[in-house]
Amino acid sequence: MYTSNLNNLILNSDSYKTSHWVQYPPGSEYLSSYIEARSGDYDVVFFGLQAFIKEYLSTPITHQDIDEAEIVIHAHGLTFNRVDWERLVDKHGGYLPLRIEAIPEGTIAPVSNVVCQIVNTDPEFYWLPSYIETALLRAIWYPSTVASVSRYCKSIIRRALEKSADNTESLIFRLHDFGSRGASSHESVAIGSLAHLVNFAGTDSMTALVAASRWYQMSNDMSAFSIPAAEHSTMTAWGRDGETAAFANMIEQFGGEGKTFSVVSDSYDLWNAIDNIWGDTLKDEVKNMGGTLVIRPDSGEPTKVVREALERLAVKFGTTLNSKGYQVLPDYVRIIQGDGIGPQSLSKIINVVMDAGFSADNITFGMGGGLLQQVNRDTMSWAMKASAISINGTWKDIYKDPVTSHSKRSKKGRLALIKGSSGQLQTIKAEDLNAHTDNMLRDVYVDGKLLVEDSLTTIRERAGW
Numbered sequence: 001m002y003t004s005n006l007n008n009l010i011l012n013s014d015s016y017k018t019s020h021w022v023q024y025p026p027g028s029e030y031l032s033s034y035i036e037a038r039s040g041d042y043d044v045v046f047f048g049l050q051a052f053i054k055e056y057l058s059t060p061i062t063h064q065d066i067d068e069a070e071i072v073i074h075a076h077g078l079t080f081n082r083v084d085w086e087r088l089v090d091k092h093g094g095y096l097p098l099r100i101e102a103i104p105e106g107t108i109a110p111v112s113n114v115v116c117q118i119v120n121t122d123p124e125f126y127w128l129p130s131y132i133e134t135a136l137l138r139a140i141w142y143p144s145t146v147a148s149v150s151r152y153c154k155s156i157i158r159r160a161l162e163k164s165a166d167n168t169e170s171l172i173f174r175l176h177d178f179g180s181r182g183a184s185s186h187e188s189v190a191i192g193s194l195a196h197l198v199n200f201a202g203t204d205s206m207t208a209l210v211a212a213s214r215w216y217q218m219s220n221d222m223s224a225f226s227i228p229a230a231e232h233s234t235m236t237a238w239g240r241d242g243e244t245a246a247f248a249n250m251i252e253q254f255g256g257e258g259k260t261f262s263v264v265s266d267s268y269d270l271w272n273a274i275d276n277i278w279g280d281t282l283k284d285e286v287k288n289m290g291g292t293l294v295i296r297p298d299s300g301e302p303t304k305v306v307r308e309a310l311e312r313l314a315v316k317f318g319t320t321l322n323s324k325g326y327q328v329l330p331d332y333v334r335i336i337q338g339d340g341i342g343p344q345s346l347s348k349i350i351n352v353v354m355d356a357g358f359s360a361d362n363i364t365f366g367m368g369g370g371l372l373q374q375v376n377r378d379t380m381s382w383a384m385k386a387s388a389i390s391i392n393g394t395w396k397d398i399y400k401d402p403v404t405s406h407s408k409r410s411k412k413g414r415l416a417l418i419k420g421s422s423g424q425l426q427t428i429k430a431e432d433l434n435a436h437t438d439n440m441l442r443d444v445y446v447d448g449k450l451l452v453e454d455s456l457t458t459i460r461e462r463a464g465w
Contacts (some may be wrong), residue, residue, distance in 0.1 A: 009061055009096075010069035010085060012135045018078045021127035029123035030390035031130060032414050035116040035140055036427075038407065040380030042152045044109045045463055047195050048143030049102050049116065050454060051215040053445050056135065060094025060448070061085065087124060095448025097122035098129060100136075101441040103417060105454055106198060106462030108151075111380060114415045114427045114441065116140060121447055126389075133384045141382035142188070143195035145375045150175070150199045151463065153343055153367070160350045160360035164326040172465070175346075175365050176226070177203035178338050179372035192372040197224050197456065198463050204229075204366075217455040227294070228254045229262035236267050243268065244277050251282065255289030262294040262336055270297055274309060278333075279316030286332055287317075294334045294364065302340045303352040309335055310358050319358075326359035338366025342374065385410040417441050 005011075024031070037044050066085045073080045088094065102116040109115060118129045118136065153175050161168045177196045183189045186207060193208035194216070203209075203224040212218035230250055238246035247263060254261035265273040278286060278295065286293050295313070297305045310329070319327035337349060346367075350360055387410060389398050397412035414430040416439040425440070433439055444452050 005065070005068060007056075007059070008065045008068055009056060009132070009135070010065055011072060012056070013131055014134045015073075015076060015078060017131050017134065018073050018080060020130060021081045021084065022079075024126060024389075025391055027392035028126040028389060029393070030120055030395075031126050031128075031386055032117065032119040032388040033129050033133065033384055033386045034114045034118075034411060034415050035137060035382070035384045036114050036411070037111045037141075037144070037148075038381035038383055040111050040148075042111075042148040042380065044111060044113070044115060044144055044380065045147035045151050045195075045198060046103050046107050046109060046115045046140075046144055047105050047147045047198055047459065048140055048191060049100070049444060050105060050450070050452075051143070051191060051194070051211070052136065052139030053100070053450050054215050056139075057096060057445060057448070058450065061089055061096075062094055063089055081127075084125065084127075088128075091124075092122070092447065096128060096132070097125050097447055098132075098445065099443060099447075100445040102444045103440050104442065104452075104459075104462060106459035107440070108463065109417070109425050112427075113425055114411065114417050115144075117415055117441055119414075123390075130386060137377075137382060137384040139191075141377050141380070142375070143191045145377075145379050145382070146192045146195035146372060147198045147463070148380065149343060149375060150196045150371065153346055153365075154199045156343070156347050156350065157360065157365075160354065164322075164324050164354050164359040165328075165361040166322050166324070170361070172199075172201040173225075173364065175200050175202065175367055176336070176338070177205050177208070177224075177371060178366040178368035180205040180207065182369040183372045188372065194223075194456075196371060198459055199465075201225060202364075212456050216459065217453070218457075221457070223456055227260045227262060229294075229296070230264050232264055232267050232298075235264060240268055243273070244281055247273075247277055247282055248285065251285050251289055251293070255285070255291050255293075257290035259291035260294060261291070262296050264296045264298050266296075266298050266300075270300075270305070270309065271312065274312045275316065279313070283316065287330070289332070292332055292334055294336045296336045296338060296366075298339045300339075302337055302345055303349050306335060306337050306349050306363065307352050307356050307358075310353060310362055311356070314358075322359055322361070324359070326354065326361075327357050328359045329362050334362060334364065336364040336366055338368070341365050341367045342370030345370075381407075383408075383410070387411050388414045415441075 070080045100118045157174045180189045189207045190211035193205035194211040212223035235246045399410045399412045401409045416430040420426045
């Protein structure tokens, strides 16, 4: 038997990688690979590399890691490159002899552009850039995809507020992360929820707050916020006949000048809750408490439910017309829709609401699985491919171009990312750079050292916060 260690970087790879070091041509010295999102409906928001470097590449590999990996890999039925791994520990202190270049985190880039490039710095380890593909690509594709989807949703909400609200000051609180319980793991929550915070400042994933402090220098400033909120258990515990008392208790506990709280209101009958409890029995308390009640529907077809809820609330509490000619509920009552939210449904709800004459200012959204879980590597067709190799002192381009799928054609050569004459980002060969062209790829990691460290605040600014 063996003791497994999930932090053993040698085992943080696909099985077939263990046999690749003998598959490269004789005389191989350096291998250069790049990462890109090949296609997709969203621009790329690059994010997550710094977290990966801090968490996984800042700790050296040890002889104990090698011993453990050898046992596992041999038992797994594969060959093991013990000599080179021991050489890496003895020669480089266990730190990976790699150079990782990347665009600044938070940068917005069109798909089909290089965002990260990796090459070994010691010719003895020509096989190493490809060996860490599994871990490195995963570290980039997931948070970058979440950040990209989140930004796309932000653009939908921004346009709606610009059209139907007096201002967009509340934009960063209009999409709240509800995804923690539906994510695949604790680390997925840390990385994915943090990626959402590149664009927004609302989350119920406290793990993201820890991640921001751990990886992106947010220990002195709070990276995101939330409000007191009810769940079904705290409402149904009062019984069906006690629903009014449960709601009244929420006002007593959390109401007050400048305070906001949310109450899930569909435990039994949402329309009764709006018409008879919030809009009648407790109407004066809601109006006079000094804060904001956010009513949360949690079932039904979202476009129909949100529209009808707004219409019923308008009857009970009234509305005013804002400067754009849209109806706005009184400041003390709002709606949050957190059930069934994704980029497409969010857009549909907003359109239905605005078509009914209501401002998008009346609604906040919560997004769970659609934000953190309903994405995969194919959402934006992420890939890491080798594009150049040095053999016996000579660099040559390498690429793939399958006749059965030209969409998987890879780029050639050592690459750079520049701003073209029109201001659009474009990928070129590094050899085509000139003294007047800046390469947006910058060294982030070299031989065990993190060279660039950005705060979440800086990254947010790049992303158009």
